[in-house]
Amino acid sequence: MAGTPNPMQAFGGRGPRGPRPAPPAAGKPGPRPGGGGSGRGGKRPQGAGGSGARGTAYPANGPLGRVLRVEHKISETKTTTLLKHQIGEEWQDVSAQANALIVLRRLSFEPVDGGTNPWKNHVPLHEWATRTGLGQDDGDGLLRRTLERRRSFLRRWTKTGAERRHVRRLRLTVEWRMVSGHGLQFGVLDNGLALNGTYGWPTLPGSTLKGLAAAGARSAGAETAQVVRALGGPRPRFGKDPRPTQEEHRSGSVRFLDALPDVDTVKVHSDVITPHQHPYYTGTDPQGPDAARSDTNAPFPGEHHNPVPLPFLSISGDLRVDLLGDDKGDLDLVATWLGEASEELGAGGRTTAGYGYFEHTDVDEEDL
Template sequence: MSIAARRAHLPAGNDGFEHAGLGLHQHLERQDDPDAVRDLLKRVAISKATEVYKRAFERWKRELASRAQTASVRLVTPLAVGLGNESVLEVGLTLHHTYGMPLLPGSALKGLCRRAALRMKQEGLLEPEHLEVLFGSEPEKNPTLAGACVFWDGWYDPQSVRGMPFHRDVLTVHHPDYYQRQGSSWPTDFDDPNPVPFVVVRPGAEFVVAVSVSGAESDEVGRQWGEFALRLLRWALANLGLGAKTNAGYGYFAPTERTGAGGQTPPSADATLWERCHLQYLPGQQMVIATHHRLRAIARQAQAHRLLDPLPTELRNQLRGKAVSADVRVRIVGNEVTLLEILALHTDPPWRKGSS
């Protein structure tokens, strides 16, 4: 079937795609038409998880329950994993081939966890032989040993962010000639910025990650190694970040209330969601303040630290004395508004502030 015939079978209009990956890679009619690119990304951004994916996700969790250690993590900043993947838009995103939903590749999770383990080794907290147990020996070492830990692909939880995990973002190259000509043309204030739109995974999206120990699922020692690897992975996701542009604030996670492959502790009935409010931390007063229209929600002292502790250090520093955009959950009782939970931070990358 030709590309034109495939495109004709995809639903037209302003609705999202049933398979965001298929729409993203096959539905763009002209690469040189900015309006076509904008409309395509808009449709991808409103694409929802289908019932087929929801059933597949639940089936996948059930299969893992007896063979792996699992944990649920929530994005607190946008995620750009697989930017270098082949794409008609020149900027890729890793998606599940069958269902078109975001996916955390097991290879990327293993590499991130190994990076955290190497840091522990450098600080004298992990022995070299422990590193080999987790990840295997170096390729040049003889004999070559395979790692005991298996890092599964992380699946998007369709119950989070209303089943709509995608978000349209933009990267603006302020001095294209300077970069394309490798410095032979100096950057100036007269250059024409080149905005490049692309798709990321939106903050607040939750994923289930899993680690198992090959051949030792029922062994107590194997279970302990799996638990250690999973704790290390969760720390790395929160403090090192996954995917591209982590230095710009992308790809950071926080643990959720979920444990194992079970359910989540539901928010209290009187909890209210504030999206894209202004969030600020005042260290001198030990207060975290969320402002939404004319309302203010405050967390003080111990409660403030409980909200901030799961966040990566870089993000906590951004909150000091400066308001950032965030999604939070609050409780409103009469005139008192209490800040309960920080769900996501919408960080402003440097290129949006006028820097190159």
């Protein structure tokens, strides 16, 4: 399995961690980062100025630089960053209809000021994400139609089969903000956020919901037999109950569908965490990230170390969760466990900082 991409080697040395050119003067084209020419994006487009502001345009790193670029319009008061894509001879804004899976995981750009702060490579991508809601505000009602298709599927599912099938619909309302998928690493830049595999919208995967329900069951002191029946086994021992045996390997009676954003509610936020004493925690020994704790030559913690901003995306608003099963009692149990976890444990990362807590409410089955 391939490891995490090395930004210093990505795109033939033209990745976001490579050497930075000096910012071009207003209205003048600058060289292509890492060497100009027509390859992989060609020459830097002409800068744009006017009204006391100066502008620069940077192609995307790699082959996408031929059709995608970022434009910075810098004035005395603020900097405006826009993603542009080429249609014919014109450059137009990348709209909310673009799939966030491509925008966040396949693109990287030079920093807004041409400097050496690698975290600024996230600026154009995160500004696009917060402005468009990661593709939810597409203007053509795709999210509404997707939610209706989900309801149509649930209607048909409950009416098929020899036995009665049940659906439990929940609405998860984030109390403040939530970040799910913080440990995911895709592409050159780490934009860890769980996204729907088809549409690129923010989501909570079904596997995350199932793990959250299991954590809530443990917190609520549920019986092992109940957990195995509803979530499958074997499961870790709950309380003083005996460990499940090999014969108890089974699928759970409850099925978890990936959460979908509710219409016009989920907002995307650009957050940042700034750890101090970064060299102490990461170490400088190439043998591994734990070198700072094992190597006597590793740097000691000190306030003279520069803080390192680490940007990430978070969400707020409502998510729609659908649970399917043949046993209504098991569905009620799982919904209770999700409620326990949402109030006491939280979901996703940075729960100690207040992220990931939410309220859950039932959605009437007649809403199907």
